[in-house]
Amino acid sequence: MPQTIGTGKKIGILTSGGDAQGMNAAVRAVVRTALSLGADVYAIYEGYQGMIDGGRGIRRFGWDDVGAILHQGGTVIGTFRSAEFRERDGRRKAARNLVEAGIDRLVVIGGDGSLSGLNAFRGEWPELLTELVADRRLTQEQADAHPALMIAGLVGSIDNDLVGTDMTIGADSALHRIVDAIDALASTAASHQRSFVVEVMGRHCGYLALMAAVAGGCDYVLIPENPPAPGWEDKMCVELQRGRKAGRRDSIVLVAEGATDRAGNPITADQVKRIIEERLKEDTRVTILGHVQRGGSPSAFDRWCSTWLGYQAAHEVLSASADTEGPVLGFRGNRVAPVPLMEAVRQTRQVPELIAAGDFEGAMALRGRSFAAMQRIFAELAEPSRVEVGSGAKRIGIVHAGGLAPGMNTAARAAVRLGISRGHTMLGIRNGFVGLRDGQIEEMTWSDVEGWTANGGAELGLRRTIPSVEHLYSISRQLEVHNVDALLVIGGWNAYQSAHLLYTERERYPKFRLPMICIPASIDNNLPGSELAIGADTALNVIVEAVDRIKLSASATKRSYVIETMGRYCGYLALMGGLAGGAERVYLHETGITLEQLGTDVAWLRDSFTKGRRFYLAMRNENASVGYTTDVISRILEEEGGSLYDVRTAVLGHLQQGGSPTPFDRLLATRLVSRGLDLISAELTGGTAESYYVGLVESKVSASPMSQMLTEMDREFRRPKNQWWMELREVVSAVSDAPR
Numbered sequence: 066m067p068q069t070i071g072t073g074k075k076i077g078i079l080t081s082g083g084d085a086q087g088m089n090a091a092v093r094a095v096v097r098t099a100l101s102l103g104a105d106v107y108a109i110y111e112g113y114q115g116m117i118d119g120g121r122g123i124r125r126f127g128w129d130d131v132g133a134i135l136h137q138g139g140t141v142i143g144t145f146r147s148a149e150f151r152e153r154d155g156r157r158k159a160a161r162n163l164v165e166a167g168i169d170r171l172v173v174i175g176g177d178g179s180l181s182g183l184n185a186f187r188g189e190w191p192e193l194l195t196e197l198v199a200d201r202r203l204t205q206e207q208a209d210a211h212p213a214l215m216i217a218g219l220v221g222s223i224d225n226d227l228v229g230t231d232m233t234i235g236a237d238s239a240l241h242r243i244v245d246a247i248d249a250l251a252s253t254a255a256s257h258q259r260s261f262v263v264e265v266m267g268r269h270c271g272y273l274a275l276m277a278a279v280a281g282g283c284d285y286v287l288i289p290e291n292p293p294a295p296g297w298e299d300k301m302c303v304e305l306q307r308g309r310k311a312g313r314r315d316s317i318v319l320v321a322e323g324a325t326d327r328a329g330n331p332i333t334a335d336q337v338k339r340i341i342e343e344r345l346k347e348d349t350r351v352t353i354l355g356h357v358q359r360g361g362s363p364s365a366f367d368r369w370c371s372t373w374l375g376y377q378a379a380h381e382v383l384s385a386s387a388d389t390e391g392p393v394l395g396f397r398g399n400r401v402a403p404v405p406l407m408e409a410v411r412q413t414r415q416v417p418e419l420i421a422a423g424d425f426e427g428a429m430a431l432r433g434r435s436f437a438a439m440q441r442i443f444a445e446l447a448e449p450s451r452v453e454v455g456s457g458a459k460r461i462g463i464v465h466a467g468g469l470a471p472g473m474n475t476a477a478r479a480a481v482r483l484g485i486s487r488g489h490t491m492l493g494i495r496n497g498f499v500g501l502r503d504g505q506i507e508e509m510t511w512s513d514v515e516g517w518t519a520n521g522g523a524e525l526g527l528r529r530t531i532p533s534v535e536h537l538y539s540i541s542r543q544l545e546v547h548n549v550d551a552l553l554v555i556g557g558w559n560a561y562q563s564a565h566l567l568y569t570e571r572e573r574y575p576k577f578r579l580p581m582i583c584i585p586a587s588i589d590n591n592l593p594g595s596e597l598a599i600g601a602d603t604a605l606n607v608i609v610e611a612v613d614r615i616k617l618s619a620s621a622t623k624r625s626y627v628i629e630t631m632g633r634y635c636g637y638l639a640l641m642g643g644l645a646g647g648a649e650r651v652y653l654h655e656t657g658i659t660l661e662q663l664g665t666d667v668a669w670l671r672d673s674f675t676k677g678r679r680f681y682l683a684m685r686n687e688n689a690s691v692g693y694t695t696d697v698i699s700r701i702l703e704e705e706g707g708s709l710y711d712v713r714t715a716v717l718g719h720l721q722q723g724g725s726p727t728p729f730d731r732l733l734a735t736r737l738v739s740r741g742l743d744l745i746s747a748e749l750t751g752g753t754a755e756s757y758y759v760g761l762v763e764s765k766v767s768a769s770p771m772s773q774m775l776t777e778m779d780r781e782f783r784r785p786k787n788q789w790w791m792e793l794r795e796v797v798s799a800v801s802d803a804p805r
């Protein structure tokens with residue numbers, strides 16, 4: 066893309082409708098990318114109202130006007146539900162003010178309402194201008210200079226309610242708020258053996274409630290798309306009671322604000338509380354999370370994803386021509402993708418209509434396959450009614466190996482509960498393949514994994530050790546003694562290599578002829594067959610929080626920071642942490658570091674601090690270069706900067722492996738384990754013993770045969786040959802490098 070596609074073009078950016086965390090990241094990316102491409106950028110304040118009001122409602126923005134907003138919740142340019150913009154007269158005023166300012170390109174971040182308003186405005190634009198010329202409020206020349214309005218839309222909505230996009234801006238942060246609250250409530254509820262009923266947002270969309278119920282390990286969930294069948298009150302109470310008998314000390318019921326019964330009568334949190342109190346005589350409290358869900362700092366995902374979306378939106382709107390329809394960009398299949406707006410809006414609005422008409426299957430279908438799958442998984446995880454294991458059950462071992470990844474416990478819990486629910490006997494293997502060799506294998510019960518969802522670490526223990534040839538006999542023997550029929554191997558590259566070793570030794574050790582499924586869990590995100598590994602999102606959030614603190618600590622001085630992230634030879638954490646944390650430079654092993662590049666960086670840095678910069682951040686992967694270590698780079702910066710700034714380093718280290726898993730990692734763990742167990746069941750039922758590694762590819766759970774595993778990897782540097790996120794390097798440079 067030539068850097069001049071923006072030359073002579075003026076774009077406006079606004080946020081409209083409900084605010085959402087991550088809107089600021091998108092605004093920052095649109096503004097900076099457009100400036101990088103040579104355009105003039107105008108922020109329009111208070112949504113569409115700013116265009117109608119004109120004057121201070123439309124302000125020219127420079128590079129620094131969007132500095133220090135990446136970490137802020139809400140939207141710094143304001144949002145508004147403008148009644149005037151719904152009227153043609155209001156839109157005429159808006160068109161006039163835009164033309165007066167020379168703006169005929171517009172990026173809007175908002176929900177389906179805001180985006181349909183945008184679409185209507187674009188369609189009417191020529192007529193509005195004709196009317197304005199007729200009324201002498203614009204000259205013909207002015208109108209002729211702007212024959213069309215070119216647009217791009219981004220979906221901002223914490224509800225994640227737009228059909229056709231996997232994630233909307235703000236939904237991940239809202240899930241963070243909810244799951245944090247559930248974790249907090251769970252600990253107090255457990256102390257008092259109490260029940261909690263928690264109401265979460267979602268008038269027509271149960272996304273937040275359902276995902277939070279799975280991620281938070283809740284007992285019961287009520288969502289608008291799938292109202293409970295008559296008699297649900299009894300069923301809920303029976304399940305809650307069974308849960309208590311099976312060892313739970315707390316019960317948490319989640320209610321989406323739009324939940325109803327099948328007759329369309331609202332089900333409120335208070336009503337659920339009364340039912341539990343009356344029928345179960347349990348001390349029950351209600352918590353309505355309300356606007357807390359909109360607030361707070363955006364999650365790492367909402368920062369990097371919104372930055373990517375904003376970058377792409379700026380490109381789209383600047384390369385558009387008068388006859389381009391103007392895309393809405395969504396996030397689908399783990400990529401930025403155009404969403405056919407009017408079709409998406411039509412389907413989104415169809416959901417409440419289907420619910421009202423009693424077509425719940427239709428409503429669930431519009432939410433997509435993974436939503437329906439999650440609903441089924443939740444039922445299996447939460448219902449302790451299926452804890453009895455029948456005779457003839459297959460015995461499935463769970464083993465962790467490799468480095469620690471947050472979410473391993475969530476995966477193990479899901480494996481135990483889903484496995485039991487599907488009629489298997491689940492075996493916990495302690496301390497990785499060493500424990501397997503030594504026979505540290507025991508049957509796990511439904512209640513053994515109570516409370517594991519939220520815990521970082523790995524209760525089963527793990528080792529990095531890959532079995533050596535001498536240990537294979539003992540491993541084979543233990544598999545035989547304990548009658549292990551299949552293995553779920555959850556971990557990093559060492560876990561994968563261990564499984565692969567057993568797989569290749571099937572000829573010599575017939576007991577290794579059993580289905581083995583590798584589940585990717587590594588903060589490094591360096592595993593084959595999956596675009597994301599369990600734990601990487603948690604590590605990214607840790608990095609982003611650390612960066613926020615570091616920035617604050619440096620706010621009173623002029624300072625450069627070099628932060629070192631983990632990742633071994635995989636640059637995922639450094640690049641994505643840099644993107645989400647707002648780093649100016651990212652140093653990766655994949656691209657290496659040269660003296661020439663450091664020279665250029667230093668020259669840029671000096672120039673930038675001379676012009677008023679106060680903070681600079683470089684993110685370096687721990688193995689980016691042998692010679693140019695974090696310390697060496699910081700000394701170079703220090704030496705060359707003179708008195709312009711001081712330099713500090715921060716090696717984040719094992720902090721990145723700690724912490725409670727994020728909602729995304731918990732959901733990922735649950736989905737992947739569920740698929741792993743499906744594969745095992747299919748093999749065991751069919752009497753076959755194929756082995757697979759599973760993962761997320763373009764947001765879908767996929768499985769690849771073990772025989773392919775090594776071909777996908779760069780084995781010298783232990784990372785996949787193809788790394789999808791490398792294309793985001795250009796996004797980092799577009800939003801971090803002010804054009805000179």
Ligand code: ADP
Nearest residue numbers: 082083113146147150151175176177178179182
């Ligand atoms: P959201 O964008 O979050 O769905 P709303 O539906 O309230 O929120 O829309 C936000 C604003 O977008 C409205 O207040 C109005 O200014 C504008 N808007 C929404 N729908 C239309 C429409 N059909 N025509 C014109 N403007 C609209």
